[in-house]
Amino acid sequence: MTMDLALVFVVIMGASVLVYVVLDGYDLGVGMLMPAASEDEQSFMVSSIGPFWDANETWLVLGIGVLLAAFPKAHGVVLGALYLPVVAMLVSLMLRGVAFELRVKAHGWHRDLWNWLFWAGSFGASFWQGVMLGRYVTGFASGFGYWIFAFVTGASLCGGYVLLGATWLVYKTEGELQAKARAWSRWGLLWVAFGVALVSLATPLVSDTVRAKWFDFPGTLWVMILPIATAVTWFALWRATRPGGHWKREWVPYAMAVGIFTLSFLGLAYSIFPYVVIDQLTIWEAAAHPSGQRALLLGTAIVLPFIVAYTILSYRIFGGKAAKKLYD
Amino acid sequence: MEDTLLVARAQFGLNIGFHILFPALTIALAWYLIVFRLAYQRTRDLRWLATYKLWLKVFALTFAVGVVTGVTMSFQFGTNWPGYMNKVGAIAGPLLSYEVLTAFFLEATFLGIMLFGMNRVPDWLHVLSTVLVAVGTTVSAFWILALNSWMHTPAGAVMDQGQWIAADWGRVIFNPSFPYRLTHMLLASGLTASFVVAGLSAWRLLKAGADELARRTLRIGLATAAILIPIQVFVGDQHGLNTLEYQPAKIAAMEALWHTQGGMPLVLFAIPNEKKRTNDYAIEIPYAGSLILKHDPHATVRGLDEFEPDRPPVGPLFFAFRAMVGIGLLMLAVSWIGVWATRRGRVPPRWMLWGFAAFTFSGWAATLCGWIVTEVGRQPWLVTGLLRTRDAVGAASGVKLGMSITGYAITYALLLVAYMVTLTHMAGKGADPTDPTADSHAAVVPLARAAE
Numbered sequence: 001m002t003m004d005l006a007l008v009f010v011v012i013m014g015a016s017v018l019v020y021v022v023l024d025g026y027d028l029g030v031g032m033l034m035p036a037a038s039e040d041e042q043s044f045m046v047s048s049i050g051p052f053w054d055a056n057e058t059w060l061v062l063g064i065g066v067l068l069a070a071f072p073k074a075h076g077v078v079l080g081a082l083y084l085p086v087v088a089m090l091v092s093l094m095l096r097g098v099a100f101e102l103r104v105k106a107h108g109w110h111r112d113l114w115n116w117l118f119w120a121g122s123f124g125a126s127f128w129q130g131v132m133l134g135r136y137v138t139g140f141a142s143g144f145g146y147w148i149f150a151f152v153t154g155a156s157l158c159g160g161y162v163l164l165g166a167t168w169l170v171y172k173t174e175g176e177l178q179a180k181a182r183a184w185s186r187w188g189l190l191w192v193a194f195g196v197a198l199v200s201l202a203t204p205l206v207s208d209t210v211r212a213k214w215f216d217f218p219g220t221l222w223v224m225i226l227p228i229a230t231a232v233t234w235f236a237l238w239r240a241t242r243p244g245g246h247w248k249r250e251w252v253p254y255a256m257a258v259g260i261f262t263l264s265f266l267g268l269a270y271s272i273f274p275y276v277v278i279d280q281l282t283i284w285e286a287a288a289h290p291s292g293q294r295a296l297l298l299g300t301a302i303v304l305p306f307i308v309a310y311t312i313l314s315y316r317i318f319g320g321k322a323a324k325k326l327y328d
Numbered sequence: 329m330e331d332t333l334l335v336a337r338a339q340f341g342l343n344i345g346f347h348i349l350f351p352a353l354t355i356a357l358a359w360y361l362i363v364f365r366l367a368y369q370r371t372r373d374l375r376w377l378a379t380y381k382l383w384l385k386v387f388a389l390t391f392a393v394g395v396v397t398g399v400t401m402s403f404q405f406g407t408n409w410p411g412y413m414n415k416v417g418a419i420a421g422p423l424l425s426y427e428v429l430t431a432f433f434l435e436a437t438f439l440g441i442m443l444f445g446m447n448r449v450p451d452w453l454h455v456l457s458t459v460l461v462a463v464g465t466t467v468s469a470f471w472i473l474a475l476n477s478w479m480h481t482p483a484g485a486v487m488d489q490g491q492w493i494a495a496d497w498g499r500v501i502f503n504p505s506f507p508y509r510l511t512h513m514l515l516a517s518g519l520t521a522s523f524v525v526a527g528l529s530a531w532r533l534l535k536a537g538a539d540e541l542a543r544r545t546l547r548i549g550l551a552t553a554a555i556l557i558p559i560q561v562f563v564g565d566q567h568g569l570n571t572l573e574y575q576p577a578k579i580a581a582m583e584a585l586w587h588t589q590g591g592m593p594l595v596l597f598a599i600p601n602e603k604k605r606t607n608d609y610a611i612e613i614p615y616a617g618s619l620i621l622k623h624d625p626h627a628t629v630r631g632l633d634e635f636e637p638d639r640p641p642v643g644p645l646f647f648a649f650r651a652m653v654g655i656g657l658l659m660l661a662v663s664w665i666g667v668w669a670t671r672r673g674r675v676p677p678r679w680m681l682w683g684f685a686a687f688t689f690s691g692w693a694a695t696l697c698g699w700i701v702t703e704v705g706r707q708p709w710l711v712t713g714l715l716r717t718r719d720a721v722g723a724a725s726g727v728k729l730g731m732s733i734t735g736y737a738i739t740y741a742l743l744l745v746a747y748m749v750t751l752t753h754m755a756g757k758g759a760d761p762t763d764p765t766a767d768s769h770a771a772v773v774p775l776a777r778a779a780e
Contacts, residue, residue, distance in 0.1 A: 051440035054395055058432045064402045065428045068413060069421025076410035076722065079403055083724055086407070087732040090400045091739050097396035098743055101389050105750055291493035292418030296425050303429040314437045317448050 005297060006287040009070035010276070012300060013063055018265050020059035022164060022258045027053045029165020031096060031122025032158065033184055034115065041177045042115075046100070048172035048322035053100065055311065057093070069296050074276040074286035081140040082132050089128035096121025123158065130157025137199065137268070138206050139278040149202060156195020160261065163188025167254040170241070172322040178250075185241040185253060193234060196264055200227070203271055209279055210271045223270060230263040333721045335729045336408045341703075342733065343400050345696060346740045350394030352695050355469055355514065356521035357387050358462035360548075361442075365458045369451065375761045379541055382759035383525070386751060388443055393747055395436065400736075402428075409710070411720030416711055418493040419485060419500055423475040431468035435461050466514070473513055477506035479711045480702070481574045492714055504574055508567035509702075515560040516698065519659065520691025522556065525549035526666065527688025528755035530681040541759045543675060546684070550666035557660045564656075565620075571705075572621055575712060577635040578705035581645040583617055587631040592617035597650075600642040605632070640707045644700060652697035655690055662687050689748075 027049040068075045095117045103114035134153030138146050166184035204211040237256040274282045368376035438457040446454055484499025485492045494500045526549030532542040572579045584600045584607050594616035598607035615625035632639050669676040710717040
């Protein structure tokens, strides 16, 4: 077989991570927005993510699983370097997942506690994922400034997830809550603009490799499509979420937010490729033994289409506006 | 270095030990749900539907904890054991990924339909979803136990460019201990779920003795356990004989057999003394050890002295094994007495209900003891004969490991308490077939999707 398996798997892994980010992103975002809503509205909000969040999180397991199976050296280096942010993120995800199930069954101060943990867990998971991203794009460089950068990326990813969550709510709710969701979307958008600009400016400064890829005119002129398309989508979404604005297809704002994430993700992938750890380890150096990769590819090729098919089925079954009290 | 190894093992053991509790329950509880769902489908009796919905809630909560603690596992292989992936990644990687691909998505997606889709999908699709979730949990056990068994009794692998790769996937998956271990674990799950069903039903009856639904599930749980335990005893014995053949040092440690011996006694109790390599305060039955292990009272059994220094520690294996067998025998007694006490619609006396309630999580205790025996029993190997645990450990500092282990331990303690309190609370309220909201999950929602 002459197929470049490392390349195939970096695409599969990247796709899994991107799918994870846009799917779990909206339910983490909804979790972060909970305190901004009334108790009545919260009931609709959790209903809008209830049937999906388990499966959304599974994409993270798949992404990490492919990293582990196809690029074992990178798994060790990346997750070893991110040890404590990873632990913090995992603890947040655990608290949040359990709080989500328990909050509706609890009463009194118990309920307040689980509500708080659901918010804190959603926030923590988003923040620490952003910190991981910030550490990752700087190649885990040590130094105070780099950590500040990572914390700002953490905050920015929270903004991004708030955007995904708010646009998801525009799609899944109606009336007053939907109007609120539009306003939240705009806050998310501003936050995202700041975050994307920051990462886009900082990465070329940190790495010569990245700078060469973006600013080696005129050969790299075509990649300017990415930032331009991002900006265009951003403005379209800003218009789509204006107060009193009405978009006939209410899933469009969410789709636009996914568009912004996808474009940013592609930009990041372009910056880093073919490295899996920036300037240190390429995908070919990190690749697993071809024997393992072939076995993995076979299973993925057979099973992944089914997963995509029944995921779409599930989103069709639970399409439309969220019901109140899906849970109680 | 040895200290880091110990902390890394402790952390991994804590994570996987906590995680396994939840799949151990959901694997078999999913099959219970099929039974309840089909009973409702056949009879259209709302009481079956209420039973289904109650245990579906228990399942959903357990599954959620299983998912979030399972995410942790996918991160731990690389962070704690980078040498593992470097040496046997070409075998472990695909097996782990197959689990995610064939099981995790299936379970998570169709659980959503089970929970919220009853009024949105046709009956057949809802029944199918229930079946697919059960298939998913079992397939997940299949892959993870294939890998775990391979680590105990590796087969079908060859060395290539400094790492082990699969020469024959059939032999890798169906390695010598796999059929025994898989059956043993599936039965363990069946027992765990049966005692949870029986125990929580007993708890409900303590609060509302007239609840006929709880009486029925009490009976179902006890009867299933009463049938499964003798099978488990037989399978466990076969698994032990398989271990004797492929991992004799593990058996020697379990039995605290320090020296090779003919006519080996069965040590009922002792304090194994690692320094003197002998047992203090031993209570023994002569010849019984040889009789059980070799089916011949005079047969020679290989002792730990033949395997030095590559042998597991004796204390943890010796005690954990006895605890597992002891709990198993108690479970046998409880379930048989219970079946007798619930015959022809009888309700057991309160003291007996308390007993069943106390045994709710007995399956967990036995399962954990069993896993301690088998995993500690593999030491000092990570993959028997191929890779030592100490050669696989990562470079994470003691501080990082210490901080993370503290964080996990606090989180787990909180989760476990919350989980158990919620479970007993839900079970205490019981299933209510007259509850008008019982079937309202999605009734208020129109089927219409967003404007298309």
